[in-house]
Amino acid sequence: MAYSSQNTVDYFRAYQNYFWRWAERGQVIEFANQKTICYREDLSNILKDLPKTTSLSLGTILLILCACKDDWETLYNVKQTLLDIRYSSMDASSTIDDPDHGLKRQAYQFLCIVNQLPHQYRSEMNRVLLLQSIFDALSVKGYHMGLLPILKEFNSGEMDEDIFGEQAVLKHINVIQDLAPLAAALALFEDVESLVLKQRTGLTALPSPIHIPQPEPVGKDLLAELEIDKKTNTVSQLARRIMAALSIPMYLNSNNEQSLGGISDIANKGTYDKLLLSELAQDDLLLTARLANNEALFLKRETAPNHQVQQLGIIIDSTLKMWGSARVFAVAAALAFRESKEKNQQLKVWSLGGKDLSITALETKKDTEALLEKMDPALHCGEPLVKAFATHAEKNGRYILITSSHFLKDTTAAPYFSKIRDQLNYLITISAGGHLQMFQFSKKQSKLIREAHIDLSDLVSHGYEKKIKQINQADLPAALYEPEFPLYYPTSKIRPNFNNLYMLSNSTAIGVSVDSRLLFWPDKNLGAKELAVQLARGQYCFGEMENAIFIMLIPENNKAIEIYRIDAKTLSYSVTEINVPHKAATDIKFIRPYFYFKSKTYLNIIDPRNGTVIPSNSRINELISRQESASRVFQSQLKRHLNNGYSTINSVKNIHVNAAGIIYSDKKEFLLVNDKFYWKDNQRSTVNWLAAPPQRILKVDHLPFIRFTKFTWKDGSTATMDSRGILHLKSSILHIPEICIIMIVGQPTACWSTDGQISGSTYFTGITRAGKLKPSVFYKKYIQAFIDGLK
Structure with missing residues (x-):
């Protein structure tokens, strides 16, 4: 067996009579009491996002993952399990005190500190940052190869038979390798506050204040x-x-007007008659530039003493x-x-x-x-x-x-x-x-x-409240006239990067889509709310403080910068416009409480709370240069938070209804399966379709970035495809309400009718939504009625 392969087996193989083991053919890691710690895929994602030099033992990582769960002690009984660990050289029946008793208690104490962290610092989305903070403070380097080579071999599955086969004999060194880093971390993080500080700032302790001599009292800085x-x-x-x-x-x-005859100094300010003769040797353009930038040198004459006020x-x-x-x-x-x-x-x-x-x-x-x-x-x-x-x-x-x-x-x-x-x-x-x-x-x-x-x-900031734009067009889908769309939107046209997405401290998310919509995801088990439907194209930066979410929008054109302030509870928002130069803006970031960006070589500082522009100085420039950007290890977790395992259909070429009464969209059919709505791949013959309706592109004035494709049957019934992932069905029979269907593949979907009824997946309807119809009832009452009207 190759050296790297042996390292892979040694790292991932479980030990006999230890606190963890593999189960379900290597797909799950269990605690000693058969309670699940994590899944193989989840573990692989965590290890992949850790620094390349990190090589602490798997047991250390698993113990920290256990401590991240709210009811960890009830779930795992970690304390007693650790104390009961016996390795091969120990006599299980011996009454001699365990030599590692103190180490086990210190490791357990640190795990207790981890568990006492506020939930957002140990949540599923922030576990990698927690592990990074601990490993960075320990500065531990073990296997010289790091985790990536063995993780790649582990994910290939080539070593599964050796890893998940016979368990290894537990040795004293294995226990030390797993628990010693936790005991060492206890010495660095004595309480919850120090661990939170490390995650937020990268420091294990606040720096000691430097004694700075107080300057002489000066006048109040009124400006x-x-x-x-x-x-x-x-x-x-x-x-x-x-x-x-x-x-x-x-x-x-x-005072400088009364000279005593001598020259006391050379200064960069003065009257032109005291300009150094050497300055006149410059060419006109250079001399003008030196004068304008206060670089020209002047003679400073001796001044008469004048102490009179x-x-x-x-x-x-x-x-x-x-x-x-x-x-x-x-x-x-x-x-x-x-x-x-x-x-x-x-x-x-x-x-x-x-x-x-x-x-x-x-x-x-x-x-x-x-x-x-x-x-x-x-x-x-x-x-x-x-x-x-x-x-x-x-x-x-x-x-x-x-x-x-x-x-x-x-x-x-x-x-x-x-x-x-x-x-x-x-x-x-x-x-x-x-x-x-x-x-x-x-x-x-x-x-x-x-x-x-x-x-x-x-210099004047123009603040205003965003209001719902009045829709003057007629014959649009009924949902467009609603003040708020009655269902949650599917995640659509989102590029998972940190320029247009932001994870909030309460595990909610906000972001801007490719079609310039401002979306908010209140929970990983719910779709998105649309806060704004038409943001300007440009660069975005997110931040949060004081129960508010802030977005700085630097537009592509030369228009004013916009600062969005969103109330974290009501999700209502206001916008402030700020006129500052922003051509070729770079290094855009939010460092509480200000937004920063560079325009050419000038540093711009904006306070989003009141829309003011803060003057830059050397102290602020030094602070920005030392500030590190936030870690970007959460992209995979963020993607899972925004998408619940489905794909969104944003456009269709054809809408059909066949003689058997089934709606088709291209190669997908809309079905009722086990009392759930689905769009599934169409494996049936395409014959016996009713005549396909012709299509045209519908332009909506207040939604220029959203594409609408309208299909019209001979009887006047219409189907309108909304590029946000929504199909609008409107029957020519007036008493049949208009219907909206969420267009996704891979998960159950949901529907809404204009008489206020909703049905389908709680991901789109809301978990606490009352008065929902069963999908079978909704289908018969609304969708079947629409199909029968066509037939």
Whole structure:
């Protein structure tokens, strides 16, 4: 026997008088008390999904699988079975203490921890992740070949006779190999929380906090606070854009204007007269790029010591021409200047009406909201502007007026402006369309130093509730007019990958089909619910938190990103549209609580709870780079969860009814077998059919991605094939209700009639559905009546 073949036999062969054994000719693994642990196929799927380097003994894996069951101790009596194990070198009648007694107890204690895990962490879908977490923490490497070679030989069946034949003699080393890893795992996972932590994060324990010296107290990050609230998020983002567009810090520092003659440093900000001569050697395009990216170098002159607190006054025009979006721009500009003020500057914000003025420090979110609310119906603010400078201005203060672009052209405001012009340092004019101009005043001169245009609509999230679309077309199948389809849908046109499917923590599933439907599977024993019938084509990413399911949809075209928020209980949902650049989006992922994706080289971060865009920084970038994607070992389990062993028929070429009264669809016939509905392969002769009805493609306006093929008999009866796997039958006899039949092969199917009756498999009708008709009754009352009408 080859070396690899002997390894296969040694790994899978059972031992005499041990806690497990093969049964039913190698198709089932039983516990010592003849209770089933798992099936051969199930075991093969689990071993296949484990890491290639994993080679712990089969007994260790089987004990963990036992502990995953809810009633494991009642079912298997594991504790006593382990204590009663006797290997060949032990005298079964000996009264000497078992030398492995302590090892057995430690192994059992760890199995108890596994059993105490919340159900979702040890469910059928998550057993592989549990085994991976344990083996990864142990870092165990046994057989140098790993599991894949012996698993391949095991699945071939060539070694079945040797594996399932005579059981091997149990030796001490076999017991140690099975129990020692469990005892070692107990030392790593002392409680349930540590094991859950390993499954969720890949860590056996939280890292110890690093002592970081606390920086000197700084001002409150008001912009970050405003970003959290959806009401003020836009003004915060707008302030950041204004800071970047106007390069505010370059012009607010007055100390640098008083040089003492020496050069103290080289900086990347300054006025153009202090630009290094070497920068002028660059070509025009490169110099422009260096200036725009703050890479150009400037001489920094020695500054006069100035420890006197200086007033920075921001004057906001609150009159009629500054209402609407201009008001948002004005407050955002004030926030931008607040962020750029020097340490020795004391900020005061004046809001001017037609007669009155108010002063605030603009330190809190409440101050910002109050400033946004101040509006005066006067045509200009000339009188309080003069009063503000006469009463509140200081000699060495710096003052900025934020007003409408019409202010300088207003002849009634001009006399007032001329009185305060010499005290004003900067003027910001704003139009309602988002055009900003920044003027600098010095002595008798003024010059335009910055100009920018910012589209406010790009920063605003548009949220709306999805509503059922009104169907205006006539003569469609009756089921299409129902608010909710009365049966569960078959799993149809699903590609089992992690881009369009997601397994939720409560063992339910959600996904997007090839024909752009959003489907939800509440249980592996039920079909799907259709939450949305027409999603945009694109890339999808799923996440869940706070009793809600989130989906980020990045469309193929240049439309806005959509964030779907689905209530986990009611399955109702709302959609938020976010305008951020997403061309060539990559590395899309959800890491609680944010969605992340890269567009070119820029990292985009979106909070799905309120639709806000979070600014990226080096700390967040480092976090993303270290974050590993979720394990993808559940594809086979997910596929079994979505499909109960059937195939869905999505299209047909012909619909027939023969003289014996049987409905045919291509090579399938609809039968009643043992009081169950089936579509079965048609093995009969194709003669004696009634005339086949002609077909045409039916276009449904609100379902552009669903294909409908309509067949019409001479008497006016119709059969409409829905590409979602549904056949709609409508008789020309008015008193016969319309019928829907689920089109699947391999399992019993179900039917519905427009008078509210359902019948057939609980997979499609629902387990708790009351008032169901027996299939034999339903067939006679509805389907036979439809067939008789044709004949």
